[in-house]
Amino acid sequence: MGRSLALLALGGMAVAMPAQAAETVPTSASSPSPTVHMVAEFAQLPPIESPQLSPNGSLIAARIAINGTQYFAILPVDGSPRRLLGLGDNDLNWWRWVNDDWLTVGVGQTQVVGGDDWYVTRAMGVKADGKKVVPLAAKDAGQNADDMIWSAHDGTPKILLSYQTSIYTNDPGFWPHVDAFDVSTGRHRTVMAPKVGVRDWYADGEGTVRMGVGHGDDGRSTRVLYRPAADQPFRIIDRAKTRDDPVVMPSLFLPDRTKALMIADDADGFSVLYELELTTLKRGKQLEASKGYDLAGLLSNPAGDRLTGVRINEEGPATRWIDPDLAALEAEAGRMVKGARVSIVSVSDDHQTAILRAGGPDAPGLLLLFNRKAGALDHLAYTNDAFRNRRLHPVRTLRYKARDGLEIAAILTLPKARGTNLPLIVLPHGGPFARDTEEWDWWTQFLADRGYAVIQPNYRGSSGYGTPFTAKGEGQWGLAMQDDLNDAVTALAAQGIADPKRVCMVGASYGGYAVERAAQRDGSLYRCAISYAGVSDLNAMLRYNGRFLGSGASKDWLRKQAPDLTGVSPINFPAQFSIPMLIVHGVKDRVVPVRQSRNLVQRLRKAGKPVDYLEQPLADHHFSRAEDRKTFLEAMEAFLKRHNPA
Secondary structure, eight states, X not given: OOOOEEXXXXXXXXXXXXXXXXXXXXXXXXXXXXXXOOHHHHHOOOSEEEEEEOTTSSEEEEEEEETTEEEEEEEETTOOOOEEEOOTTOEEEEEEESSSSEEEEEEEEEEEETTEEEEEEEEEEEETTSSOEEEESTTTOOSEEOEEEEEOSSSSOEEEEEEOSOSOTTSGGGSOEEEXXXXXXXXXXXXXXXXXXXXXXXXXXXXXXXXEEEEOTTSOOEEEEEOSSTTSOOEEXXXXXXXXXXXXXXXXXXXXXXXXXXXXXXXXXXXXXXXXXXXXXXXXXXXXXXXXXXXXXXXXXXXSSSEEEEEEESSSXXXXXXXXXXXXXXXXXXXXXXXXXXXXXXXXXXXXXXEEEEXXXXXXXXXXXXXXXXXXXXXXXXXXXXXXXXXXXXEEEEEEEOTTSOEEEEEEXXXXXXXXXXXXXXXXXXXXXXXXXXXXXXXXXXHHHTTOEXXXXXXXXXXXXXXXXXXXXXXXXXXXXXXXXXXXXXXXXXXXXXXXXXXXXXXXXXXXXXXXXXXXXXXXXXXEEEEESOOOOHHHXXXXXXXXXXXXXXHHHHHHHOSOTTTTOGGGOGGGOOSOEEEEEETTOSSSOTHHHHHHHHHHHHTTOOEEEEEETTOOSXXXXXXXXHHHHHHHHHHHHHHSXX
């Protein structure tokens, strides 16, 4: 890692890398390809996802892809052989380093209990050499047993785990208790007994359980319990009758036990960071904000008791570092990489080793390993091995006015060899409490590569633009939220970017619902519609979610978004579908059941409507397999060629 450096041009990005790597990098990568790229190139899974450095910086824990399938791996920084962890049919949900020798990993799996599907979670200790796995409370645990709320930072393999011991609501063990675990042996002792109604526990940096958050059985009411120290009793510091009512809740406990930080709305409804005085529970001065946007999150030191940075997501994601040394580290590395965004992904405790991401919304980029002492960057992995650092199609944010005057921000991706009056794809995001930003996106880049302009509107009800903007989506599912999508077509046509006679809508999850609603309600504006894992029947979705604890709150929320569930559910109006549809759904989808698509397809075919249906037997909600990505893109490409050729 101390080898001599050369500044290389990588597809428009200049990166300081070991000199001998120069011969392997195609210097012509930035030249536009004379033909479209292969479908399989866009379908590739990232070789390494969510890498986390061990405290001493010698090992990396990450999700990796091998031949299109994902695994959990521990990768030595010195290039020694990687260590793979077989997970069987379990989902890999999260992982965290406990010390340099041990990690904790959270997994989940759907199991049939009493004839119903239950999603069961577990935690396990994993030795860094990959030779030992220790289940944590595997025999005693109920449904949810993977809430790790603290880990020691003195080198010992100690954590606090909050988990259930029963699945029955009338049993005290249904409510989580907190145990201190040695992850190397599985031995544990209880440090916090269960309290009826409390589902979530929170600890400070010293490992003292300081706060619990409880809800009524129906999930509607909320109460916050707090204590300043382990030898003092809990007291209720705030209550709310509904989930929409704000409560005082610390986001980060500070070393001074009378102080904390909290995220709350300012006078304009944007989430910002405040001081919180715990003795009086009064909000102090404002510390951090992102003008015109909500803060996206907090970052803390390894001990979890000091703020190191805030996540912001304006037109694109970034970190505003509070820790001056981390700000300096990112700047040092940034000076070695020209023409790309550089951000810290993970860093060792001493800030001498870091994993960095370099790339942009039009280039998948790569992960780099930074040896700060040597001033050296080493290549770790490309986000996409086919494209590497090649720049593909330009991405930018634009804003337009909806028909009622509301300003809507949207992400526009255009073909590199752009023209005017392009065929257009409207691609609404899922959620709907989510948003799109300027980031690398394999869907939009694929569509732009095929010659389409792609617009991703952050319609009313999206997150990130303040509570008032989100609230404008209430009662507007399938109505004004749908109008916002249609108004994007009008805006792009007025600018000469898109041909309003050559438009299709494509989307997944809530975006798939919007697609189906467009095909049923606004078919005159579109040539075709493509839904992946879309919700067609809101009443059925309400019943499905009603099986879970606290479903009363989720039912309230959905009815607030769509008071007339029947009237805005596309499945109830098959005769009104007026354009060809492609519907794709994964059988293993645990978020939106596959019957949401099966039932709609059945009704559309009975009504004589043109619909293509692709069911993917191994696919989930998140495109976790490269093969499922590939078959979806192939089906979408063939469908668009028939109904809206570019």
